[in-house]
Amino acid sequence: EPEVTQTPSHQVTQMGQEVILRCVPISNHLYFYWYRQILGQKVEFLVSFYNNEISEKSEIFDDQFSVERPDGSNFTLKIRSTKLEDSAMYFCASKGTDSRTDTQYFGPGTRLTVL
């Protein structure tokens, strides 16, 4: 069964460093998402991406964040200058052709630890 994959599974970085989290969505999907889950808190929407552009972003997704689909298969989340409060589990998700009803399939997540 097709699945969403994410790398790395765990990333440790120093505050102020740039990190890139990578995701490979399911191949025929058109909608892509990033969510994060701070330890002990709910899963929060960060950004959605469709047709090579951001379709929606949350208040969390400020100028320090960016997303890219560089080669038609990978979908990346970049944090330019990490803060302690960016420590969280980051989930990538993808969805098929129906923007309303299709299921979002989630990857296993990348645990980001900012020291």
Place this chain on the structure above:
Amino acid sequence: AQSVTQLGSHVSVSEGALVLLRCNYSSSVPPYLFWYVQYPNQGLQLLLKYTSAATLVKGINGFEAEFKKSETSFHLTKPSAHMSDAAEYFCAVSLYNQGGKLIFGQGTELSVKP
């Protein structure tokens, strides 16, 4: 704005007992509703979804949920708990007039006692 409230951050049941996880939503337009399960150190897996068809929705692993518009609820049930059901369960809402982003509840951790 839409929101999701899950009553009870932690629910404990005995093996074989009924599982009931509560979810209430707030939405000004007809919502689509989802239940996801997260096993330790894994991603989120869809259990079931409501997308304006039948109000009683059956999902994987014997779970089902009923959409009740009058109560703005979408509670998850399973008649008989199994040890393997121990996990974190998330209720989520998405709106048809948005790009499909999911708004999640706080999650309910289900423990199953032998």
